[in-house]
Amino acid sequence: MSPQLEIRRLTYADLPQVIAIERRAFPTPWSLAMFVLELSKPSGICLAALRNGRIVGYLVCSRYDTVWHLMNVAVDERLRREGIATALLEHLFERADRPGAQYTLEVRLSNDAAIPLYERFGFQSAGLRRGYYHDNKEDALIMWRTVAGDREAADEAAATA
Numbered sequence: 362m363s364p365q366l367e368i369r370r371l372t373y374a375d376l377p378q379v380i381a382i383e384r385r386a387f388p389t390p391w392s393l394a395m396f397v398l399e400l401s402k403p404s405g406i407c408l409a410a411l412r413n414g415r416i417v418g419y420l421v422c423s424r425y426d427t428v429w430h431l432m433n434v435a436v437d438e439r440l441r442r443e444g445i446a447t448a449l450l451e452h453l454f455e456r457a458d459r460p461g462a463q464y465t466l467e468v469r470l471s472n473d474a475a476i477p478l479y480e481r482f483g484f485q486s487a488g489l490r491r492g493y494y495h496d497n498k499e500d501a502l503i504m505w506r507t508v509a510g511d512r513e514a515a516d517e518a519a520a521t522a
């Protein structure tokens with residue numbers, strides 16, 4: 362059985378471990394400054410997944426107006442397909458889901474791991490941003506997830522969350 366997974370808020374002290382995973386996970390990794398900026402936003406939700414006290418994955422989600430933007434999610438490459446990203450997303454939605462709430466994200470069209478993961482949570486494709494990724498000019502797939510329910514109630518809830 363895999364050791365237990367702990368999910369908690371991401372902190373500044375976690376960032377050295379996060380950066381190490383980030384650099385291995387992405388061709389154009391976020392800088393430390395980008396993580397610091399996201400952590401400084403009071404309306405965002407940033408989560409860490411830990412095993413035996415060590416960071417094994419993380420997620421960054423920002424709110425712009427009433428829409429949640431899933432900005433970053435990654436898992437240590439030695440521990441993939443063990444449900445860590447799933448656990449992070451479940452925690453995010455437990456915290457942020459309200460009737461009518463909306464989430465969006467961009468993902469590389471070639472990302473055969475992330476796209477099925479997002480689809481499992483109800484994200485649907487909603488077009489492409491052509492040449493969005495500067496390193497190889499790859500297109501981004503834009504995905505949206507909307508929680509069933511009343512949009513106006515969601516806007517009010519988001520404004521007070």
Ligand SMILES: CC(C)(COP(=O)(O)OP(=O)(O)OC[C@H]1O[C@@H](n2cnc3c(N)ncnc32)[C@H](O)[C@@H]1OP(=O)(O)O)[C@@H](O)C(=O)NCCC(=O)NCCS
Nearest residue numbers: 386434435436441442443444445446447468474475477478
């Ligand atoms: C995408 C990523 C975060 C998934 O993390 P993970 O912890 O391995 O994901 P999970 O174990 O929770 O997978 C849940 C489901 O997603 C899908 N999935 C995940 N990895 C997959 C893969 N390599 N191929 C196909 N489907 C995959 C499957 O449906 C999987 O369920 P299953 O294992 O029961 O078949 C991880 O591969 C990663 O860090 N990739 C590099 C960074 C990245 O691309 N982030 C997304 C940027 S938009």
